[in-house]
Amino acid sequence: MKHTVTMGMALAAALLWGCTQQFAGVKSMRGEDVAAADKPQAEKQYLGGRPGTTQKIARTFSTQPPVIPHEVEKFSDVNLEENSCMDCHSAANYVKKQSPKISDSHFIDPVSGKKLAEGSAARWNCMQCHVPQVDAPPLVGNVFVGNVAN
Numbered sequence: 820m821k822h823t824v825t826m827g828m829a830l831a832a833a834l835l836w837g838c839t840q841q842f843a844g845v846k847s848m849r850g851e852d853v854a855a856a857d858k859p860q861a862e863k864q865y866l867g868g869r870p871g872t873t874q875k876i877a878r879t880f881s882t883q884p885p886v887i888p889h890e891v892e893k894f895s896d897v898n899l900e901e902n903s904c905m906d907c908h909s910a911a912n913y914v915k916k917q918s919p920k921i922s923d924s925h926f927i928d929p930v931s932g933k934k935l936a937e938g939s940a941a942r943w944n945c946m947q948c949h950v951p952q953v954d955a956p957p958l959v960g961n962v963f964v965g966n967v968a969n
């Protein structure tokens with residue numbers, strides 16, 4: 820019995836040492852003082868110039884809502900009465916504004932499944948799915964490879 824306990828303790832010590840070795844040199848993103856209050860992130864500026872002067876950004880997987888390549892600050896009015904994104908992207912305006920038309924999927928009523936003449940209200944809040952860009956390199960590297968080449 821005593822022998823088993825000693826063996827168990829030796830094994831635990833070996834495992835602990837192994838773990839310490841494995842994680843030696845790992846730097847926490849929080850810093851070492853884990854009890855310190857979190858610092859708020861600096862506010863980032865959205866990237867992108869005037870619509871019509873930017874390039875579409877390649878999608879990384881099928882069904883991805885394309886990200887917004889242009890500036891958005893001037894077009895943030897999306898409320899009950901108006902939607903400044905639709906000033907350019909709606910079926911009625913896209914030709915005149917030389918803008919990409921909202922996708923065919925945006926004309927399908929999600930309840931009835933019927934095709935609508937103008938975009939569905941369920942898609943009214945564009946930036947719920949389409950995100951503007953900021954200069955924010957990934958905190959941790961990754962090897963993600965998308966499934967579309969465009």
Ligand code: HEC
Pocket residue numbers: 869870871872873874875876884885886887888889891894895903904905906907908916917918919945946949
């Ligand atoms: C003044 C016209 C205009 C306004 C307003 C506008 N866009 Fe655009 N948008 C464009 C044009 C033009 C492009 C194509 C890229 C370019 O030429 O700069 C584009 C590109 C995009 C794309 C990329 C499409 C793709 O296939 O990659 C998305 C998503 C988008 N806009 C969403 C929005 C959202 C959301 C808003 C409102 C916050 C908005 N746009 C407001 C004109 C506009």
Ligand code: HEC
Pocket residue numbers: 882883884885902904905908919920921922923924925938941942943944945946947948949
């Ligand atoms: C619920 C998520 C969602 C909302 C809300 C939404 N979109 Fe999209 N959008 C998508 C997805 C996903 C795609 C990719 C094509 C597809 O699957 O239909 C897309 C594609 C697009 C495209 C590219 C068109 C193309 O032919 O590929 C434009 C432009 C666009 N959306 C504009 C808008 C605008 C403007 C609004 C607001 C009025 C909006 N979207 C609201 C998800 C959304």
